[in-house]
Amino acid sequence: MAISIDDIKKLKELTGVGLTDAKQALVEAEGDFDKALEAMRKKGLTKAEKKGDRETREGIVDSYVHSDRIGVVVEVNCETDFVARLPEFREFAHQMAMQIAAMNPAYPIPEDVPADVYEAKKAELLASDALNGKPSDIAEKIVEGQLKKYFAEQTLTEQAYVLDDSITVGERIKQQIAMNNENIRVSQFKRIELGVSED
Numbered sequence: 100m101a102i103s104i105d106d107i108k109k110l111k112e113l114t115g116v117g118l119t120d121a122k123q124a125l126v127e128a129e130g131d132f133d134k135a136l137e138a139m140r141k142k143g144l145t146k147a148e149k150k151g152d153r154e155t156r157e158g159i160v161d162s163y164v165h166s167d168r169i170g171v172v173v174e175v176n177c178e179t180d181f182v183a184r185l186p187e188f189r190e191f192a193h194q195m196a197m198q199i200a201a202m203n204p205a206y207p208i209p210e211d212v213p214a215d216v217y218e219a220k221k222a223e224l225l226a227s228d229a230l231n232g233k234p235s236d237i238a239e240k241i242v243e244g245q246l247k248k249y250f251a252e253q254t255l256t257e258q259a260y261v262l263d264d265s266i267t268v269g270e271r272i273k274q275q276i277a278m279n280n281e282n283i284r285v286s287q288f289k290r291i292e293l294g295v296s297e298d
Contacts, residue, residue: 110136153282163196163200169292172289175191175192204255208254
């Protein structure tokens with residue numbers, strides 16, 4: 100069975116392991132990329148995830164202005180001042196500012212969505228006329244899928260990455276974690292659009 104070199108490289112970038120380990124995982128998963136990634140996570144080979152609990156007290160604040168109409172200020176954190184000063188880390192922070200300008204997320208990560216906001220959206224979807232006559236368990240499953248899609252669009256890490264829509268922003272962050280060998284997170288941001296005020 101032929102394993103795509105592009106898949107091997109992508110798996111290597113996402114997990115921070117060597118090419119041999121990435122290839123072996125794909126062989127064991129019979130070429131299924133998602134299965135290989137999941138298997139590596141279960142085995143604890145994903146360095147990015149191992150670093151995910153480390154404290155991030157350093158970092159930078161970056162900004163981006165698009166066409167004098169949209170402005171973004173973003174705080175991107177890492178573990179050390181050394182990494183914070185690296186050109187590739189600064190470029191990554193700028194990419195995150197561009198992502199926020201383009202896609203207008205409301206929250207950095209899913210855990211930041213307030214429970215009352217989630218429940219209000221769930222109630223709104225459950226009250227939809229489209230669900231009339233459907234059994235409650237089916238309606239719940241439909242709404243669950245709608246909620247996942249809606250909040251994926253609202254949450255930075257779940258959004259498609261604008262510079263490579265084959266991955267999510269969360270996966271792009273993991274690539275940067277593997278590259279810099281430190282935990283990295285986007286902790287807060289503010290987006291201002293000309294003529295648009297917050298609710």
